[in-house]
Amino acid sequence: MKKPYDSDDEAIRCAQQTWQKECLEPELSVTGEWTNRFETYSGIPVQRVYTPSDTDNMHYTRDLGFPGQFPFARGDSATMYRGAPPRIYAYSGCPTAEQTNARYKHLLAQGAKELIIAPDLPTQIGYDSDHPMAKGEVSKIGCPINSLADVEVIFEGIPLDKVFVGAQANANSVVMLAMIIAAGEKQGVSLEQMKVLVQNDVLKEYFARGTQIFPPKAGLKLSVDCMEFAAKRHLKFIVPILYCGYHIREAGGSAVHEIAFTLSNAAAYVQEFVNRGLSVDELPLPRSLFVAGLDLFEEVAKHRAFRRMWARMLKERFGAINPRVLAMTLTCGSQASLFTAQQPRNNLVRGTIQALVQVLSGAKATYIATMDEALSIPTEESATLALRTMQIVHNECGLLGTADPLGGSYYLESLTSELEQRAMKLFDEIEAMGGAVAAIEQGYQIGQIAKEAYRQSALVGSGDRTVVGVNKFQMNETIPIEITRVDRKEEARQVEKVRCLRAKRNCAAVEKGLEQVRLAARMGTNVMEPVLQAVGAYATMGEVCDALREVYGEYR
Amino acid sequence: MTRQRPIKAVLAKPGLDGHDRGAHVLTLGLRDAGMEVIYLGIRTTAELIVQAAIEEDADVVALSCLSGAHEYHFPRVAELLKEAGMADVLLIGGGVIPAEDVPLLQAAGFKAIFGPGTTIQEIAAFIYEHVRE
Numbered sequence: 001m002k003k004p005y006d007s008d009d010e011a012i013r014c015a016q017q018t019w020q021k022e023c024l025e026p027e028l029s030v031t032g033e034w035t036n037r038f039e040t041y042s043g044i045p046v047q048r049v050y051t052p053s054d055t056d057n058m059h060y061t062r063d064l065g066f067p068g069q070f071p072f073a074r075g076d077s078a079t080m081y082r083g084a085p086p087r088i089y090a091y092s093g094c095p096t097a098e099q100t101n102a103r104y105k106h107l108l109a110q111g112a113k114e115l116i117i118a119p120d121l122p123t124q125i126g127y128d129s130d131h132p133m134a135k136g137e138v139s140k141i142g143c144p145i146n147s148l149a150d151v152e153v154i155f156e157g158i159p160l161d162k163v164f165v166g167a168q169a170n171a172n173s174v175v176m177l178a179m180i181i182a183a184g185e186k187q188g189v190s191l192e193q194m195k196v197l198v199q200n201d202v203l204k205e206y207f208a209r210g211t212q213i214f215p216p217k218a219g220l221k222l223s224v225d226c227m228e229f230a231a232k233r234h235l236k237f238i239v240p241i242l243y244c245g246y247h248i249r250e251a252g253g254s255a256v257h258e259i260a261f262t263l264s265n266a267a268a269y270v271q272e273f274v275n276r277g278l279s280v281d282e283l284p285l286p287r288s289l290f291v292a293g294l295d296l297f298e299e300v301a302k303h304r305a306f307r308r309m310w311a312r313m314l315k316e317r318f319g320a321i322n323p324r325v326l327a328m329t330l331t332c333g334s335q336a337s338l339f340t341a342q343q344p345r346n347n348l349v350r351g352t353i354q355a356l357v358q359v360l361s362g363a364k365a366t367y368i369a370t371m372d373e374a375l376s377i378p379t380e381e382s383a384t385l386a387l388r389t390m391q392i393v394h395n396e397c398g399l400l401g402t403a404d405p406l407g408g409s410y411y412l413e414s415l416t417s418e419l420e421q422r423a424m425k426l427f428d429e430i431e432a433m434g435g436a437v438a439a440i441e442q443g444y445q446i447g448q449i450a451k452e453a454y455r456q457s458a459l460v461g462s463g464d465r466t467v468v469g470v471n472k473f474q475m476n477e478t479i480p481i482e483i484t485r486v487d488r489k490e491e492a493r494q495v496e497k498v499r500c501l502r503a504k505r506n507c508a509a510v511e512k513g514l515e516q517v518r519l520a521a522r523m524g525t526n527v528m529e530p531v532l533q534a535v536g537a538y539a540t541m542g543e544v545c546d547a548l549r550e551v552y553g554e555y556r
Numbered sequence: 557m558t559r560q561r562p563i564k565a566v567l568a569k570p571g572l573d574g575h576d577r578g579a580h581v582l583t584l585g586l587r588d589a590g591m592e593v594i595y596l597g598i599r600t601t602a603e604l605i606v607q608a609a610i611e612e613d614a615d616v617v618a619l620s621c622l623s624g625a626h627e628y629h630f631p632r633v634a635e636l637l638k639e640a641g642m643a644d645v646l647l648i649g650g651g652v653i654p655a656e657d658v659p660l661l662q663a664a665g666f667k668a669i670f671g672p673g674t675t676i677q678e679i680a681a682f683i684y685e686h687v688r689e
Binding site for chain 1: 571572573574575576577580581583584585597598599623624625627628629652654671672673675676677
């Protein structure tokens with residue numbers, strides 16, 4: 001690194017040779033080392049010690065700079081947490097809209113700042129509760145959202161110009177965004193004042209999360225429809241896409257896959273955005289979502305590397321100059337797959353370390369999983385404990401006063417560069433295949449992730465990686481904590497509810513809306529406006545998605 | 557008696573759950589353990605799974621579900637297998653499955669339910685021990 005340290009490279013190298021000979025070798029000959037496998041979670045070899053020589057190729061102003069300045073390695077804003085502490089978001093969905101609303105009010109009262117709906121699987125895949133494919137799945141992992149009526153109930157008493165809300169919606173994001181906007185309008189909030197996020201990163205669904213509905217090209221088109229809508233209407237509080245690495249990692253990928261595939265997907269969205277004649281500098285404010293794992297240094301390095309990779313790609317490839325577009329704001333979730341079913345209270349400790357990773361990474365919005373993650377959807381108690389964990393880390397640990405507090409660590413800077421290099425190599429491979437969509441169609445990402453997941457699993461299986469309570473330090477346990485169960489009768493109630501809704505709405509208005517959706521899809525124009533019309537008339541999630549299925553076909 | 561051919565396993569995710577990290581890992585792991593594995597992918601129906609089991613003359617049918625919908629899908633697959641005269645297929649399952657559901661699934665015909673943290677070696681060993689000759 002040029003040159004915060006006064007020792008010159010040659011002197012360091014000499015000193016290191018002496019250290020090896022006089023200090024290290026004698027110690028090794030006596031005690032040895034307890035394993036020959038020292039590497040990061042993602043398999044990057046770790047040296048015994050890092051020195052300024054390991055950051056030789058780095059130039060401070062070129063590669064790090066200051067927070068809020070290109071290339072944003074040290075943060076997306078100049079004041080970082082001095083401007084505002086990290087915002088805690090709640091990702092939550094209960095079996096009914098009423099229960100979800102009550103849970104949200106509880107979480108807001110306890111200090112949550114953003115509410116992200118977890119819809120049930122039929123909703124996410126565009127099936128109403130009474131669809132044959134929805135059988136057995138309704139209300140299971142989240143809240144069923146069949147129509148605008150459900151969204152109205154979910155946000156009853158929660159003003160959408162004051163509270164930032166959003167939804168886990170990808171293949172169906174146009175419909176979900178339209179429903180939330182329509183619910184906001186019913187509250188009397190103007191579109192310009194609404195604070196809404198949709199995840200809308202559909203490309204990763206095809207290889208990491210599995211809620212795709214339409215073929216990849218159509219999926220990409222619909223995702224960019226949301227972005228175009230927000231950009232053209234200058235909706236500065238709407239986040240129409242969250243670039244996601246989270247699920248790539250949770251599907252089994254490494255930290256390198258996580259940032260490489262996210263950047264590659266992002267390149268596809270941005271390219272489609274500018275292909276529509278929009279300027280890259282009008283891109284909606286970029287926000288991304290990654291996991292906080294437990295390998296603290298690798299995780300912090302990963303987040304810093306991604307901010308830098310994004311800024312460089314937007315500047316060098318797309319010619320962006322707007323600093324607001326070059327600065328990637330990070331959302332950070334929890335690597336919940338590391339939470340164990342065994343000795344579940346141990347997960348509180350894992351969550352604490354992940355909360356620490358999030359703040360050290362400069363994430364602006366954070367969420368950690370609950371201790372019962374591996375057993376069921378969260379109880380109110382476990383959700384509150386997760387919230388308190390983040391609040392303790394944010395408020396009691398003295399972490400908010402300075403930006404990027406680990407920056408300058410030889411190890412961290414070396415890892416940041418290493419992750420960026422490895423990720424860009426993968427990124428280039430995908431570009432050579434024709435980009436993210438082409439690679440999806442060839443099954444490239446899914447194969448890479450499966451291979452890495454197998455490697456990870458083998459490490460745990462062989463005991464080369466310790467997981468406390470799973471392959472080491474086990475105990476005999478009985479059912480250890482209270483878990484949530486969804487009432488089996490709930491599905492029937494939801495089916496009844498959606499049938500009632502269909503019977504009492506204005507059918508002509510619904511049909512007209514759906515026809516406009518089909519028309520826009522056939523013409524290749526932006527479907528957002530017609531979808532807004534249709535959902536405003538209480539067309540259901542399933543009906544709007546069916547209209548789109550008629551045009552685009554399906555993809556499993 | 558030694559087997560004439562490797563054990564053949566059909567792996568599937570019934571229902572809408574797209575979390576198939578476990579299924580991918582198990583596919584690779586059972587192959588390394590010497591079995592032939594056909595992974596049907598996500599969003600399969602009970603009918604499709606049983607049809608594949610018949611066509612492949614499977615020794616093992618392994619289901620994975622993390623969404624909680626196992627209580628609907630798993631017994632249905634068991635039922636359709638019986639109707640198809642394939643009750644002797646070794647039927648196993650895994651995923652996020654509450655302990656209290658395990659006896660119900662065993663009664664429905666599941667020989668084992670594997671929870672989070674299970675190793676591939678445990679599953680492979682179980683299959684070798686319990687599969688029909």
